[in-house]
Amino acid sequence: xxxxxxxxITFCCTDTKPDxxxxxxxxxxxxxxxxxxxxxxxxADHAVxxxxxxxxxxxxxxxxxxxNIGAGVDALLKLRLPPGALVVRLDDAGMSVQMAEYVCHAxxxxxxxxxxxxxxxxxxxWAYRKSPQRDDFSVGxxxxxxxxxxxxxxxxxxxxxxxGWSRSAKTIEGVQSFxxxxxxxxxxxxxxVLVNLLPLTPDTQDLLNRTTLSQxxxxxxxxxxxxxxxxxxxxxxxxxxxxxxxxxxLDVFRVEPLPPEHPFWRHPKITVTPHTSARTLRETSIxxxxxxxLALEQGAxxxxxxxxxxxx
Ligand code: NAP
Ligand code: GLV
Numbered sequence: 664x665x666x667x668x669x670x671x672i673t674f675c676c677t678d679t680k681p682d683x684x685x686x687x688x689x690x691x692x693x694x695x696x697x698x699x700x701x702x703x704x705x706x707a708d709h710a711v712x713x714x715x716x717x718x719x720x721x722x723x724x725x726x727x728x729x730x731n732i733g734a735g736v737d738a739l740l741k742l743r744l745p746p747g748a749l750v751v752r753l754d755d756a757g758m759s760v761q762m763a764e765y766v767c768h769a770x771x772x773x774x775x776x777x778x779x780x781x782x783x784x785x786x787x788x789w790a791y792r793k794s795p796q797r798d799d800f801s802v803g804x805x806x807x808x809x810x811x812x813x814x815x816x817x818x819x820x821x822x823x824x825x826x827g828w829s830r831s832a833k834t835i836e837g838v839q840s841f842x843x844x845x846x847x848x849x850x851x852x853x854x855x856v857l858v859n860l861l862p863l864t865p866d867t868q869d870l871l872n873r874t875t876l877s878q879x880x881x882x883x884x885x886x887x888x889x890x891x892x893x894x895x896x897x898x899x900x901x902x903x904x905x906x907x908x909x910x911x912x913l914d915v916f917r918v919e920p921l922p923p924e925h926p927f928w929r930h931p932k933i934t935v936t937p938h939t940s941a942r943t944l945r946e947t948s949i950x951x952x953x954x955x956x957l958a959l960e961q962g963a964x965x966x967x968x969x970x971x972x973x974x975x
Pocket of ligand 1: 914
């Protein structure tokens with residue numbers, strides 16, 4: 664066995680039932696000692712976490728690896744982390760296909776006017792609707808990382824014109840690449856549908872606001888599947904009510920769960936889902952994390968290391 668007998672792994676994930684994670688990690692690393700963290704747990708070598716309290720890192724000062732059981736590390740990077748620890752995000756682990764399903768479904772629902780047909784069906788009405796021209800239905804994907812690239816390629820499979828925006832220029836077949844602030848406005852102005860798959864960082868917080876969303880084509884749709892704090896909610900509501908935007912599909916919110924009194928729930932142009940577009944798959948994630956722990960222990964390189972300065 665490759666693990667050292669004394670290797671300690673501790674698990675600290677808010678809002679996650681621990682039992683199957685603990686047994687899965689222990690089965691995959693039989694010679695390690697896997698524990699559920701509680702205050703006073705002795706120092707571990709590696710941690711598997713989601714939204715741990717600051718006390719966790721204040722006590723666990725000897726961690727070599729901190730494995731986040733999600734792709735987004737915004738909540739983690741708000742904490743004071745042990746200086747020597749590598750922060751590692753989930754690297755797809757079955758999320759990109761889910762995200763592609765979710766976004767393609769939402770885009771096609773708008774493009775083919777399925778909501779209108781559902782309403783007609785309720786009223787026993789048999790009537791054709793004229794879909795827009797596919798060439799006019801450009802989809803702009805913000806963020807072309809692990810998830811955004813998969814989404815962009817999946818949308819291309821349906822022959823939508825696809826543009827992507829990222830920090831660095833990309834080469835993805837059939838996808839026009841825009842990058843950096845200098846090309847942001849041009850990217851927005853070409854989008855009939857805007858899909859947000861950016862990480863939440865100081866640079867991207869509140870990026871979906873009145874100024875930026877006003878630059879989308881009239882009658883545009885917004886799909887936010889990244890983080891709630893990317894979107895200025897009142898600005899979205901105003902642009903929907905004024906008619907510049909035709910609809911929004913929102914999976915993430917500034918406050919989660921979305922409070923019952925929130926106007927998004929009942930807005931006729933907004934579709935709400937409960938942060939479910941790409942769920943963490945436990946078994947796949949355990950296999951990925953364990954593979955990386957073993958690689959780190961052997962001094963081998965791993966993918967998915969977070970750059971704390973960049974914020975993702
Ligand atoms: P990723 O691989 O880190 O990709 C991030 C992309 O965003 C990269 O293309 C990056 O550009 C670009 N980017 C970052 N900062 C930018 C900026 N200031 N301007 C322009 N582009 C910028 O992340 P991922 O795995 O695709 O995940 C994206 C996000 O999805 C996560 O951070 C998380 O918040 C969210 N998410 C949501 C769910 C859900 O269920 N709703 C599930 C999983 C993830 P470069 O390529 O040039 O670096
Ligand atoms: C979920 O939102 C994730 O970041 O994995």
